[in-house]
Amino acid sequence: MIAFIIRRLIQSVFVMLAVGFIAFAMFNYVGDPIAIMVGQDTPVEQRVQLRQALGLDDPAPVRFLRFVGNAVEGKFGLSYRTTEPVANMIAARLPATLELSLVAALMALLLGIPMGVFAGLYPQHWLSRIMLTVSLVGVSLPTFLIGILLILVFSVLLGWLPSFGRGDVVRLGWWTTGLLTVSGWKAILMPAFTLGLFQMTLIMRLVRSEMLEVLRTDYIKFARARGLTNRAVYFGHALKNTLVPVITITGVQLGSIIAFAIITETVFSWPGMGLLFVQSVLFADVPVMSAYLVLIGFFFVVINLLVDLLYFVVDPRLRAQDTTGRGI
Amino acid sequence: MNGWVHRIRDSDLYWSFTRSKLVVVSAAITLLFFIGAFGAPLVAPHNPFDLASLELTDALKPPVWIDGGDAAFLLGTDDQGRDVLSTILYGSRISLVVGFLSVLFALVLGVGLGLVAGYAGGMVDALIMRLADVQLSFPAILIALLIDGITRSVIGQDRHSDIAVFVLIVSIGLSYWVHYARTVRGSVLVERTKEYVLAARVIGLPGPLIALRHVLPNVMGPVLVIATINLALAVITEATLSFLGVGVPPTEPSLGTLIRIGNNFLFSGEWWITLFPSAALAVLVLSVNLLGDWLRDALNPKLR
Numbered sequence: 001m002i003a004f005i006i007r008r009l010i011q012s013v014f015v016m017l018a019v020g021f022i023a024f025a026m027f028n029y030v031g032d033p034i035a036i037m038v039g040q041d042t043p044v045e046q047r048v049q050l051r052q053a054l055g056l057d058d059p060a061p062v063r064f065l066r067f068v069g070n071a072v073e074g075k076f077g078l079s080y081r082t083t084e085p086v087a088n089m090i091a092a093r094l095p096a097t098l099e100l101s102l103v104a105a106l107m108a109l110l111l112g113i114p115m116g117v118f119a120g121l122y123p124q125h126w127l128s129r130i131m132l133t134v135s136l137v138g139v140s141l142p143t144f145l146i147g148i149l150l151i152l153v154f155s156v157l158l159g160w161l162p163s164f165g166r167g168d169v170v171r172l173g174w175w176t177t178g179l180l181t182v183s184g185w186k187a188i189l190m191p192a193f194t195l196g197l198f199q200m201t202l203i204m205r206l207v208r209s210e211m212l213e214v215l216r217t218d219y220i221k222f223a224r225a226r227g228l229t230n231r232a233v234y235f236g237h238a239l240k241n242t243l244v245p246v247i248t249i250t251g252v253q254l255g256s257i258i259a260f261a262i263i264t265e266t267v268f269s270w271p272g273m274g275l276l277f278v279q280s281v282l283f284a285d286v287p288v289m290s291a292y293l294v295l296i297g298f299f300f301v302v303i304n305l306l307v308d309l310l311y312f313v314v315d316p317r318l319r320a321q322d323t324t325g326r327g328i
Numbered sequence: 329m330n331g332w333v334h335r336i337r338d339s340d341l342y343w344s345f346t347r348s349k350l351v352v353v354s355a356a357i358t359l360l361f362f363i364g365a366f367g368a369p370l371v372a373p374h375n376p377f378d379l380a381s382l383e384l385t386d387a388l389k390p391p392v393w394i395d396g397g398d399a400a401f402l403l404g405t406d407d408q409g410r411d412v413l414s415t416i417l418y419g420s421r422i423s424l425v426v427g428f429l430s431v432l433f434a435l436v437l438g439v440g441l442g443l444v445a446g447y448a449g450g451m452v453d454a455l456i457m458r459l460a461d462v463q464l465s466f467p468a469i470l471i472a473l474l475i476d477g478i479t480r481s482v483i484g485q486d487r488h489s490d491i492a493v494f495v496l497i498v499s500i501g502l503s504y505w506v507h508y509a510r511t512v513r514g515s516v517l518v519e520r521t522k523e524y525v526l527a528a529r530v531i532g533l534p535g536p537l538i539a540l541r542h543v544l545p546n547v548m549g550p551v552l553v554i555a556t557i558n559l560a561l562a563v564i565t566e567a568t569l570s571f572l573g574v575g576v577p578p579t580e581p582s583l584g585t586l587i588r589i590g591n592n593f594l595f596s597g598e599w600w601i602t603l604f605p606s607a608a609l610a611v612l613v614l615s616v617n618l619l620g621d622w623l624r625d626a627l628n629p630k631l632r
Binding site: 015018019026137140141142143144145148149151152155156163256259260262263266277278280281282284286289293296297300304 | 458462465466467469470473474476477478480481560564567568571572573574587591594595599602603606609610613614617
C-alpha cells in the first residue's frame with residue numbers, strides 16, 4: 001500500500017515536470033518577451049541589458065528551475081495582451097470555471113444514477129430505450145451544437161433562461177459565487193447541463209450495465225430469499241455495489257469537465273478560465289497559455305492521484321493484493 | 329469482373345451491411361455528403377465565394393417555405409447574401425478534407441512511432457510511450473488548441489491565416505496519433521516474435537526493412553478501423569476549433585465556421601443561418617459514427 005502510494009506520487013511528479021517543461025519551452029522559446037515589453041525604438045544595448053536583468057541569458061536548466069520555482073509560487077509573468085499579471089487574471093476567473101464544473105459533475109451524478117438504475121431495472125421499458133437512444137445521439141454530437149440548441153429553445157424561443165454570463169454574483173473574500181442568487185442559478189443551468197451531458201450518459205450507461213450484472217448475482221437471489229423488499233434489494237444491495245466504478249469514473253472525468261469547459265464557456269460567454277484560454281490562443285498570448293497548461297495539468301494529476309488512492313480506500317479487495325496498475 | 333461482384337456479395341461484410349437498415353441509411357447519407365461536398369462546384373446552386381455574384385439585397389432571406397423567401401435560395405441567405413445551401417456544401421468539403429488529412433497525418437505519425445517503439449524497444453520505446461501516456465491524460469481538443477496557439481505565435485498572426493488549414497490539420501493530427509501508436513506497438517510486440525520475422529532476420533535483412541515490409545502489413549488491420557472511427561472525431565474537432573475561432577478563416581468557412589458566424593444572428597430571428605449548418609454537421613457526424621461502429625463490430629471477430 002505504501003509502496004503503491006510512493007510509486008504513484010513519483011509518477012505524478014514526473015508528469016507534472018513533463019507538463020512544466022512543455023510550458024517552460026513555450027514560455028521561453030515562443031515569441032520574444034523583450035520585443036513585447038519594450039517599444040520599437042529601444043536601442044540594442046538596452047535590450048541586452050534587459051535580457052540580462054531578467055536572466056534570459058542564463059543556461060536553460062537554470063531558467064527551467066527558476067520557472068518551476070516561480071510556477072510553484074504562482075508567478076507566471078505578465079499577459080502579452082493586457083499586461084496584467086497572469087496569476088491575477090486566472091485567479092479572477094477560476095471560481096467561475098470551478099463552480100460550473102462542480103455543478104456539471106453534480107448534475108451528471110444526480111441525473112445519471114437514477115436514470116441508470118431505472119434502465120437497469122427495466123431494460124425493456126420504452127423509457128429506458130428512449131434514454132439509451134437519446135444518450136447515444138447526445139454523445140456523438142459536438143458539445144457546442146448542444147449548447148446552441150439549448151440557447152435556441154430556452155433563450156430565443158421560450159425566453160426562460162439567459163444565454164450568456166453568470167447572472168448576479170456574490171463576493172466571498174476573493175471567491176465570487178453565482179450560487180447564492182436566483183439569476184446565478186438560472187444562468188448556470190444550461191452551461192452546466194451542456195458540460196455534464198457527456199458524463200451523465202457515461203454514468204447512466206455504467207450504472208445500467210453494472211445493475212444488470214449485479215442483479216444476476218447470487219447474493220441478490222439470497223437477499224430476495226430472505227424476503228427483503230424490492231427497495232432494499234435494489235438500493236441497499238444492488239446500487240451500493242455499482243457505485244465504486246461510478247466514483248472512479250466521476251473523479252477521472254472531473255478533469256475532463258474542467259478542460260472541456262473551454263467550449264461550453266465560449267458558447268455561453270461564461271467568464272471563466274476556458275474563455276480566457278481561447279482568447280489567449282487567438283491572441284498568441286503565450287504566458288496565459290502556459291499558465292493555463294500548468295494549472296490544468298496540476299488539476300489532472302491531483303484528481304487522478306486522489307481517485308487512485310480513493311479506489312484503495314473504497315474497494316477492500318484491492319488492498320489485499322498488491323496491484324501495480326492504475327485504478328482503471 | 330463478375331467474380332469481383334460475387335466475392336463482394338458473398339463476403340461477411342456485405343452480409344452484415346445489408347442486415348442493418350440503420351447502417352445502409354447512414355452509408356447512403358455519408359455517400360450523399362461526399363458527392364455534395366466534393367462536387368460542390370457542380371451541385372451547389374450558387375458559388376458563395378464568387379464575390380461578384382453576391383448582392384447585398386439578397387442578404388438575410390429566409391428559407392423558401394417562409395414568407396419573404398426566394399426560390400433561388402432554398403435554405404435562405406446569410407448576412408452577406410450567400411446562399412446557405414451552397415455554403416453548407418462548400419463548407420462540408422473543407423470539413424471533410426481537413427478531417428481526412430488530419431486522420432491521415434495522425435495515422436502516418438502514429439503508425440510510424442508505434443512501429444519504431446515496438447520494433448526498437450528499450451529507451452526509444454520507453455520515451456515514445458511515456459510521451460503518449462502524458463498526452464493521453466489530456467483531452468485532444470486541449471492539445472489541438474495549444475498547438476494552434478503555439479504555431480500562431482511562432483509564425484505570426486498575419487501569415488497564420490494563409491496556412492490556417494495546414495495548421496489545423498497538423499494540430500488535429502498531433503492530438504490523435506496516440507491511439508494508432510499504442511495499437512500498432514501492441515501488435516508489433518506480438519508479431520516480432522513470430523517465425524516469419526525470425527526467418528527474415530536469419531536471411532540477413534536489415535531491421536528497418538523487416539519492420540516496413542514484413543511487420544507493417546500485418547498490423548494495419550486494426551489501424552484502419554481506428555481511422556474510420558477517428559474520422560468523425562476529427563470532423564467534430566475541426567468544427568469545434570473553427571467554432572471557437574481558431575480554425576479555418578471566415579473567407580473559406582467550414583461547417584464549424586458557418587455555425588460560429590450564424591450564431592450571431594440567433595437572437596435577431598435569423599435562425600436558419602446557424603441551424604442548417606448545425607443540422608448538416610450533426611447528420612454527417614452521426615452517420616460517419618454509425619458506419620465506423622458498424623465496421624468495428626463487423627471486423628472484430630477476425631481481428632481477435
